Amino acid sequence: MTSAISVDSISKCYRIRQSARGKYGTDLADDLVNLFGSIVRGRIPRSSFHEFWALRDVSLEIRPGETVALLGPNGAGKSTLLKILSRVVRPTSGSATLKGRVGSLLEVGTGFHPDLTGRANVFLAGAILGLSRAEIRRRFDEIVDFAGVEAFVDTPVKRYSSGMYTRLAFSVAAHLEADILLVDEVLAVGDAQFQRKCLGRMDAVASEGRTVVFVSHNLAQVRSLCRRGIVFEKGRLSLDTGIDEAISGYLSSLGGSSPSCWIAPPDHAREAPMRFLRVGVAGGGVEELAVRGTDAPIDLEFDIEIDRRERSAQLAVRIVNDEGLPVLTTAPEDVGLDFCSAVGRRKLGVRIPAGLLAPGRYSCLCNLHIPGVVSFDLLDGVPAFEVQETRTTTRGDDHRKGVVAPRLDWNLE
Amino acid sequence: MQMARELVEHGELFRVFLFRQISIRYAQTALGALWVVLQPTMFALIYSLVFGVFAAAPSEGKPYFLFSYCGTVAWTLFAQGIERAGTSFIQDERLVTKTWFPRLLLPFAAASSVLLDVLVAITLLFIALPFFGGFTGWSMLLAIPALLILLMLALGAGTLLAAINVRWRDIRQATPTLVQVLVWVTPVAYPLVMVPESMRSTALANPLAAPILLFRHAMIGTTPPPAWSLAWSAAVAVALLLWAIQVFRRVERTLADHI
Numbered sequence: 227m228t229s230a231i232s233v234d235s236i237s238k239c240y241r242i243r244q245s246a247r248g249k250y251g252t253d254l255a256d257d258l259v260n261l262f263g264s265i266v267r268g269r270i271p272r273s274s275f276h277e278f279w280a281l282r283d284v285s286l287e288i289r290p291g292e293t294v295a296l297l298g299p300n301g302a303g304k305s306t307l308l309k310i311l312s313r314v315v316r317p318t319s320g321s322a323t324l325k326g327r328v329g330s331l332l333e334v335g336t337g338f339h340p341d342l343t344g345r346a347n348v349f350l351a352g353a354i355l356g357l358s359r360a361e362i363r364r365r366f367d368e369i370v371d372f373a374g375v376e377a378f379v380d381t382p383v384k385r386y387s388s389g390m391y392t393r394l395a396f397s398v399a400a401h402l403e404a405d406i407l408l409v410d411e412v413l414a415v416g417d418a419q420f421q422r423k424c425l426g427r428m429d430a431v432a433s434e435g436r437t438v439v440f441v442s443h444n445l446a447q448v449r450s451l452c453r454r455g456i457v458f459e460k461g462r463l464s465l466d467t468g469i470d471e472a473i474s475g476y477l478s479s480l481g482g483s484s485p486s487c488w489i490a491p492p493d494h495a496r497e498a499p500m501r502f503l504r505v506g507v508a509g510g511g512v513e514e515l516a517v518r519g520t521d522a523p524i525d526l527e528f529d530i531e532i533d534r535r536e537r538s539a540q541l542a543v544r545i546v547n548d549e550g551l552p553v554l555t556t557a558p559e560d561v562g563l564d565f566c567s568a569v570g571r572r573k574l575g576v577r578i579p580a581g582l583l584a585p586g587r588y589s590c591l592c593n594l595h596i597p598g599v600v601s602f603d604l605l606d607g608v609p610a611f612e613v614q615e616t617r618t619t620t621r622g623d624d625h626r627k628g629v630v631a632p633r634l635d636w637n638l639e
Numbered sequence: 640m641q642m643a644r645e646l647v648e649h650g651e652l653f654r655v656f657l658f659r660q661i662s663i664r665y666a667q668t669a670l671g672a673l674w675v676v677l678q679p680t681m682f683a684l685i686y687s688l689v690f691g692v693f694a695a696a697p698s699e700g701k702p703y704f705l706f707s708y709c710g711t712v713a714w715t716l717f718a719q720g721i722e723r724a725g726t727s728f729i730q731d732e733r734l735v736t737k738t739w740f741p742r743l744l745l746p747f748a749a750a751s752s753v754l755l756d757v758l759v760a761i762t763l764l765f766i767a768l769p770f771f772g773g774f775t776g777w778s779m780l781l782a783i784p785a786l787l788i789l790l791m792l793a794l795g796a797g798t799l800l801a802a803i804n805v806r807w808r809d810i811r812q813a814t815p816t817l818v819q820v821l822v823w824v825t826p827v828a829y830p831l832v833m834v835p836e837s838m839r840s841t842a843l844a845n846p847l848a849a850p851i852l853l854f855r856h857a858m859i860g861t862t863p864p865p866a867w868s869l870a871w872s873a874a875v876a877v878a879l880l881l882w883a884i885q886v887f888r889r890v891e892r893t894l895a896d897h898i
Contacts, residue, residue, distance in 0.1 A: 240896065313739035316892045332737045341663050350659065353652035354740050 724797025
């Protein structure tokens with residue numbers, strides 16, 4: 227079967243120059259000084275490059291109609307690969323072959339010119355794809371309709387809100403009948419409703435037999451859209467498999483790098499009789515901060531491994547707001563729960579009721595300890611999350627001022 | 640070959656770039672199209688004062704203002720073309736780092752957009768001509784090859800500068816200086832006869848000289864440049880353009896890395 231995308235041992239090396247004046251970047255003056263110096267000394271200029279390999283020897287095949295997610299921490303090479311596939315960047319070695327028209331969305335509003343109107347930008351973006359005016363015109367209404375910017379097509383896009391901007395950019399890329407759609411992280415912005423709409427559109431694109439390559443840190447999005455996941459680590463391809471396996475492989479490779487979902491690195495608190503394996507906000511993504519509305523409860527989860535039962539050991543969780551003020555401290559013991567009743571792995575959960583916490587950022591202090599005696603495992607700063615106001619009010623910014631913001635029962639006699 | 644095919648496939652993009660250049664330029668300035676005429680007019684006035692009045696330079700019986708206006712209009716095509724092409728990648732940095740298209744389209748469209756300015760300026764000239772002795776007749780068509788040579792020179796030099804500009808921003812500062820120097824060694828503001836006889840063929844070795852003289856000849860009927868100088872200019876223009884494309888293709892590979 228022929229591939230839609232065929233990548234043959236691609237490497238990409240960025241040479242970052244350390245100039246004589248100790249700053250990064252290239253300067254004609256420096257180059258002339260170097261050249262002159264080398265002529266005087268009669269030898270080749272000393273290399274002052276710092277090499278960075280963004281990709282090393284990556285090969286892969288993607289068949290038409292596949293939906294593929296590129297996963298990996300920042301700097302792992304996902305975006306570089308996407309740039310190479312969209313021909314923006316050339317690989318240092320190796321080659322990539324793509325069959326068909328490639329539509330890429332590497333950044334919000336790619337190729338949009340702020341001074342041009344929405345209409346003109348749609349034509350610009352279409353022309354970059356190599357479409358004729360007639361082809362773009364045929365799709366124009368659909369694009370504008372999907373983006374929901376009908377009323378503003380003749381307004382320069384610099385006056386657009388960032389949401390409108392994103393919507394139009396995505397809409398153009400998704401509607402212009404590219405055979406291969408490359409999408410990088412663009413759905414991080416925009417409201418949840420539009421994100422769903424975009425995912426639906428990408429699904430439709432894929433079901434028409436077109437190929438989608440998607441980079442996102444939002445694992446829920448990735449899971450719902452893609453069938454295959456490719457994990458990158460330090461520029462190398464480390465895992466290429468079904469999406470669920472790829473996501474768990476990616477998560478375990480991450481270790482404790484996420485604010486909302488901390489995963490114990492190997493050998494964490496090995497000598498202690500009990501330790502945290504994972505603490506997190508339920509449903510929180512791995513690399514992003516979990517955000518919850520004031521109208522929803524927040525569930526925190528704790529995976530603990532117990533080697534030895536310790537009488538009077540306790541789990542304590544303190545929630546601290548972004549001013550460093552402890553908002554509350556809670557423990558399973560509060561409700562008479564003994565988490566240490568058996569050895570092995572235990573999964574605990576606690577629910578912070580909706581509307582209790584005021585909007586803002588929070589982090590936790592998690593402690594496995596015998597109070598006043600010994601601390602077995604102490605985590606500071608995880609899990610972290612953000613609470614956002616979901617109800618609108620007419621009372622201005624300070625209307626929920628305070629450390630907590632429960633909605634209390636009022637009565638009027 | 641592949642490059643040529645890609646350029647053709649993206650013909651629509653060339654058109655879009657061209658119109659974008661034009662609409663941005665005209666939409667954002669208060670005086671809009673007036674600027675396009677104002678600039679050569681101002682220069683022509685200054686030249687008339689300095690050369691026509693102070694230095695009493697001969698202008699073959701034509702009003703000196705008309706004489707220098709023609710030179711300035713043709714010069715604008717080169718000067719503006721090289722400037723716009725030279726900065727085109729930096730202007731569209733986001734486009735270059737985030738999307739792919741045949742990169743040559745950018746400097747080409749940028750330089751070509753000056754043609755509209757020149758057309759506007761020529762229109763004004765046509766309005767004025769009947770009051771100053773009328774049109775030259777069929778030889779007016781010679782303006783087309785004259786402008787074509789100038790455009791090719793601008794495309795070639797502009798594309799070279801654009802390629803270098805990405806790597807070394809210093810070039811951006813150097814371009815206006817270069818243009819300033821060139822305008823004085825080219826018979827734009829003064830007639831060729833002011834150049835001492837012994838140096839005249841050296842002056843015509845400047846490939847910009849012949850097309851300027853030809854354009855002036857086409858518009859107001861002054862002495863045309865010798866045929867050899869025209870052939871020379873055309874040859875230099877073609878060679879420069881081909882060389883620029885060659886150099887550009889090498890730089891193109893790493894364009895997004897350096898910008």
